[in-house]
Amino acid sequence: MSAIEFDGLSKFYGDVCGVADLTLTVEAGEVFGFLGPNGAGKTTAIRTMLGFMQPTDGTARVLDNDVRVESELLAAKERLGYLPGDPAFDDDVTGRRFLDLQASLKGDSRRGELLELFDPPLDRPIGDYSRGNRQMLGLVQTFMHDPDVVVMDEPTSGLDPLKQATFNDFLAEETERGTTVFFSSHVLSEVRTVCDRVGIIRDGRLTELADVEDLLGRSGRIVTVTLAEDVDAAEFDFAGVHDLSVDGPVRFVFTGEYDRLIDRLGEFTVLDLEIEEAPLEDVFMRFYEGDATDETPGQEANGGDVNA
Amino acid sequence: MLEITRYELERRARGTVVLSVLLSLLAVFTVAFFPSVQQSSEALEQYIENLPPAFRSAFGIESFATVEGFLATEFYQFGWVILLGVYFGYRAGSLVAGDVEDHGIDLWLAAPVSRGRLVVERYLALVPVMVAVNVAAYAVVAVAIVAIGEPVPYRDLATVHVLSVPYFLATAAIGLVVSVLVADESVANRVALGLVFTLFLVESLSLSTDYSEIGAISPTRYYDPTGVLVQGEYDLLGGVILCLAAVALVGLAVALFRRADIS
Numbered sequence: 001m002s003a004i005e006f007d008g009l010s011k012f013y014g015d016v017c018g019v020a021d022l023t024l025t026v027e028a029g030e031v032f033g034f035l036g037p038n039g040a041g042k043t044t045a046i047r048t049m050l051g052f053m054q055p056t057d058g059t060a061r062v063l064d065n066d067v068r069v070e071s072e073l074l075a076a077k078e079r080l081g082y083l084p085g086d087p088a089f090d091d092d093v094t095g096r097r098f099l100d101l102q103a104s105l106k107g108d109s110r111r112g113e114l115l116e117l118f119d120p121p122l123d124r125p126i127g128d129y130s131r132g133n134r135q136m137l138g139l140v141q142t143f144m145h146d147p148d149v150v151v152m153d154e155p156t157s158g159l160d161p162l163k164q165a166t167f168n169d170f171l172a173e174e175t176e177r178g179t180t181v182f183f184s185s186h187v188l189s190e191v192r193t194v195c196d197r198v199g200i201i202r203d204g205r206l207t208e209l210a211d212v213e214d215l216l217g218r219s220g221r222i223v224t225v226t227l228a229e230d231v232d233a234a235e236f237d238f239a240g241v242h243d244l245s246v247d248g249p250v251r252f253v254f255t256g257e258y259d260r261l262i263d264r265l266g267e268f269t270v271l272d273l274e275i276e277e278a279p280l281e282d283v284f285m286r287f288y289e290g291d292a293t294d295e296t297p298g299q300e301a302n303g304g305d306v307n308a
Numbered sequence: 309m310l311e312i313t314r315y316e317l318e319r320r321a322r323g324t325v326v327l328s329v330l331l332s333l334l335a336v337f338t339v340a341f342f343p344s345v346q347q348s349s350e351a352l353e354q355y356i357e358n359l360p361p362a363f364r365s366a367f368g369i370e371s372f373a374t375v376e377g378f379l380a381t382e383f384y385q386f387g388w389v390i391l392l393g394v395y396f397g398y399r400a401g402s403l404v405a406g407d408v409e410d411h412g413i414d415l416w417l418a419a420p421v422s423r424g425r426l427v428v429e430r431y432l433a434l435v436p437v438m439v440a441v442n443v444a445a446y447a448v449v450a451v452a453i454v455a456i457g458e459p460v461p462y463r464d465l466a467t468v469h470v471l472s473v474p475y476f477l478a479t480a481a482i483g484l485v486v487s488v489l490v491a492d493e494s495v496a497n498r499v500a501l502g503l504v505f506t507l508f509l510v511e512s513l514s515l516s517t518d519y520s521e522i523g524a525i526s527p528t529r530y531y532d533p534t535g536v537l538v539q540g541e542y543d544l545l546g547g548v549i550l551c552l553a554a555v556a557l558v559g560l561a562v563a564l565f566r567r568a569d570i571s
Contacts, residue, residue, distance in 0.1 A: 013571070044571075052417055053569040070566070074420045082418035088411045092319055104311040105419040141415065 001064060003028045003149045003180035004049065008058030011041075011048050018044035020204040021058065026182055028148075031175050033195035033212070034184040041204040042184045046151060050082060062149060076149075078106065081142035085153035085184075087134060091127030095120050095137050099144065107145040114140045117166055131158035139167065143174070150174070152183040156190055168193055192216065219278045220255035228269035238264065253278055312416075312426060316433035324437045327395075328444035331387060335445050338383040339452035342375050366512035369534075375458045376537040379449065380468075384533030388472050392441065393527070394504045396434060396476045400483025401500035403430045404561075406493035408570055417570065424562040431484050431558055438476045442469040461537065468536045471543065474550035475531035479504045481557035482527075488565040527553070 004026040011018040019041040026032045036042045047053050049060040051073040063079055065072035089098055099111060099122070115122070118136035120129060126137065135158040142150060156164045171194055175181060185191050191198060192212055200208040208215075220242070226249040233246050240256015249272070254261060265273070345352065352372045359369065367385050371377035404427060407413035416426055446469045453460045483500035490496040504527075511526035523529050530546030 047571065050418060052414070053571060054567070070422060074422060077418065077420040080418070082414070084411065084414045084418075087415060088407075089415070090319065090412060093315075097315070097318070101311065101315045102415075102419065105421055 001028055002026065002061075003030070003063060004032075004151075004182055005061040006045065006049065006058070007061065009045065009048060009055050009060050010057040011044050011053060012056045017041075017204045019048065019201075022201070022204075022206055023058075024199055024206060024209065026180060028180050029175060029178045031171070031181045031194055031196045032183070033191040033198040034182060034201065035191065035198055036184075036201035040201045042201055043153075044204070045201065046153065046182075046184060050080075050151065051077075078145075079148045081145070081147035081150040083138045083142040083150075083152040083155055085157070087138040087141075089126040089134065089137070092125055094123055094125055095129070095133075096122040098126060098137065099140060102141050102144065109144075110146050111140065111144045114143055117170055118163065132160055132163065135159050136163065147179070149180045149182070152181065154185055155183055164190075216277065218255075220253045221275050222251070222278050223254045223261065224249050224251045224272075224274040224276075225265060225270060226250075226272040228271055231268070236264070310429060310432070312421070312429035313432045316430055317436055320433060320437060324440050327437070328441050331392075331441055332444050332448040334387055335383055335448045336452050338379060339375065339449060339456060341382075342378050342458070343456055345372055345378055360516075362513060362516035365515045366509075370538045374538075375453055375456070376461050376464065377534075380534040380537040383449070384468055384472075384537065387445075388468075388533060389475070389528055389531065390505070390508060392472070393475060393479045393508065394501050396438065396480040397483040397486075397500040397504035398497050399437075400431065400434060400480040401487050401490075401496035401498075402493050403427070403434075403484055404487040404565060405490050405496035408491045409493050413570060423566045423568075427484070427488065427562050427565050428558060431480065431561075434480050435473075435477070438473050438480075442472060445469065464537050464540060467542050468533045471531055471536065471547050472533075474547040474554065475527055477554035478527040478530075478550040478557070481554040481561070482507075484561045485557050485564070488561045488568060 002025045004024075006022045006024040009022040010020050022041075022045055034042055034045070044053070048055050049062065049067060051067045051070075055068065060067050062073075062076040065076035067073050067076065093101075099108065102108070103111065118139050120133040120137045120140070126134065129137065135156070139155065142152065156167055159167060168190075171181065181194075183195075195212050197209070197211055198215065199206055220240075231246050231250055233244060236244055236246070236250060236252065238256070238260065240254055240260065242253040242255065244250070244252040254275075356364065356369055356372065363369070367381055369381045369385075372381070404413070407416065417423070446465060449465060450460050450462065482503055483496075486500040486503065487496045490499060507526035508528045511523035511528040514520045514523035527550055530543060530550045532541070532543060532546070535541040535543060
């Protein structure tokens, strides 16, 4: 059974397109990253999938429940956890009261165990919480009823690095248990760490659907090299070099063969060399920007791997 | 059931106490004024006689010769019909709009709670507030009247308070409809307030025209403290009409909210 299924989902605001003909299936147990620039339609897609908005056309199904039908939507929500980006709580109540309320609405079989991992100050009013504490409260709320499907918007924003690590470990265990996770993010290191697959949406349309590893493999490395000599841009103009900059240290995205790079660098005095994975931002920007220009290394991706 | 009502009620507890205390103080002051009003009652009666009829009906001014007549005008017509009527409309304006505006509604909608239940339970959370202010004011007014040595019209007084609840239910229901239509809390508050107050004016002013039927659309037509306290007329049918109107308006709010896109 698929956990989440978008079936030709479209949402228009008058003439303005929020999401157009989105078809996408997330299998049970999968960790799916939903990415796109602001205004691309991520939020529209998620909110329509959660039944906050009626689709203009098509539909979405969560655990085989059609979200257009209220009874089915409510059945789906019994088994769904949702963490909005920057969740808005009632600031005048304590965290404990909020969780008690949520428990009365959907259950809290896992509350205790979650509060050992994420420990906001439950007896203080939520209005006094830091961003991180709010996020922890939101996470406890999301998972407390042991949902089968979890939808999260920027789940780790505001968490300190330690809690982020806790969260990533927790999420790994969850997916091990078969929980399906659908999340939107632009913290791409996070996407890289936890996602199996990503979908990229731009202008309301799904432009890419790929395995994360696959995507990274195509994305090249960032090479930053400090040389003793002055360098002319032409000297680094060889196959696999992109976005070259020679002001200060020489810096470029490299998708070619390392031997070739080492040969070329051998002609200079290398003072410092750094080769790092291209930030996913750069990788995704190519998709965001649409028709990849000839020189972008991700161009094959547009033709190859869309397996919607 | 009613978990949402209970939750909202807890959040309102302190505000309800404050509101009850303030209205009780207003009641005490009003009653305390009465003896001195009574002394000059003849001149005041003449003054009332000379007021334009529209003004008199708008403020329910009938007679200042008795404590009931004085309270009807100065406390119930002003404090209950106008102030609290508008207050419940205003408060109901926040019931949905506030959460939609700041996205607090997301965590509610993500839970397995139908939109209809959410709207109705939040509305119901206002009912105990209506009851609380009435109980407090009834007790305080009765004690204050005893304190100035006047006879307490227990039955009329109780009726004025009981019949105010359907009235508040109706004005709150108006606010609720506004609240599901407008996704901005302060706008919803003001529109609801303006609407309830306008309906009050329409009713009052229509009485002195040939088109007094127009006033029938206003909740104030069906709740008349002066009628109860001065003439001893209990408009029970009016109470029923207000209850039915409240039910219809809440139903409308539910229908509208179920169709609404929460973006």
